[in-house]
Amino acid sequence: MEAVLAHLRDAIERGEYAIGDRLPAEASLGKQFEVSRSVVREALRGLQALGLTKSRTGKGTFVVANRPVENPTFGPYSARDLLEVRRHVEVPAAGYAALRRTSDDLDLLTDLLERMAGETDNTVWVALDSLFHVTVAQASGNPVFGKVIEEIRDALAKQSAFLNQLGDRRAASNDEHRQLVNAIGSGDEHAATEAMTHHLARVESALTDIVGLKTAAEKNEDS
Secondary structure: OHHHHHHHHHHHHOOOOOOOOEOOOHHHHHHHHOOOHHHHHHHHHHHHHOOOEEEEOOOEEEEOOOOOOOOOEEOOEEHHHHHHHHHHHHHHHHHHHHHHOOHHHHHHHHHHHHHHHHOOOHHHHHHHHHHHHHHHHHHOOOHHHHHHHHHOHHHHHHHHHHHHHHHOOHHHHHHHHHHHHHHHHHOOHHHHHHHHHHHHHHHHHHHHHHHOOOOHHHHHHHO
16 A cells, blocks of 8 residues: 555656546556555545545546645644644643553553554554543543543544554554553653653654644744
């Protein structure tokens, strides 16, 4: 899928497929790349997530841009919106979780880690990932943190799916989550906040690699 996506993205960015052009049908692309239609379908979803194409029911997939969107949206929130809020909510929540978590909280987080490590279905993994972040916030002992992350849970899931598809983030996320749970389990507030800070930094780095995301401060500097 990654190879098909990379080829199509490059063709669009080079102008081989111009804005307004319809991409070949799934069957034709499958034959061209010698892959299944399900692989082609995933690659086409990746192009749409990048903002390069749009699918029109019964008509096909059309090119709408020749560069990825800088700040992709996931549901009602943009990537930048999510990053800004997560830094101010999930980092302190992780620290409080290290101080206040219960044995039930730790058992649930550990169970989620194991389920994610063994999960092969991307859709299920993404659902577990968003639940993991809600659970960390709830383990803080402050219900407001939990409510905030629950509110953006669907957007987090969409962003996670995007990063897994285009940035191959699953294995790294599993490792980062385990470091976080180890810190929470040991009651080390500083280590927990550092682990969450590192995790969010890696998310931002992956988004930057994919679409060239800029922070609000960087945009102000450019202008």
